[in-house]
Amino acid sequence: MVKPGITKDKDEEEWHTKLLTYAQTICYLIGVLFFLLGSSIAVYIASNDLKEGAPSSPESALLT
Structure with a gap:
């Protein structure tokens, strides 16, 4: 006979895994x-720098 606690733990673990997957997906999307x-x-x-004629990089500013 299966104890009720075992299925509850399994369901809780599955819910926790889904929650972590959703949290990971949301964090990934926020990062993107x-x-x-x-x-x-x-x-x-x-x-805007190119429109104003400013140098595109600090290195090119030193060369001019």
Whole structure:
């Protein structure tokens, strides 16, 4: 005969695993969003610098 506690522990473990999977997925998506946001800000700043005629990198500023 199966004890009720064993199935409860199994269900609780399965729920905990699903929760961790969802949390990992959400953290991954947040990381992707921050990466895209940072990339778009960097591209925006670089395009504004090129419009103003500023050097694109510190190394090229030293060479001029």
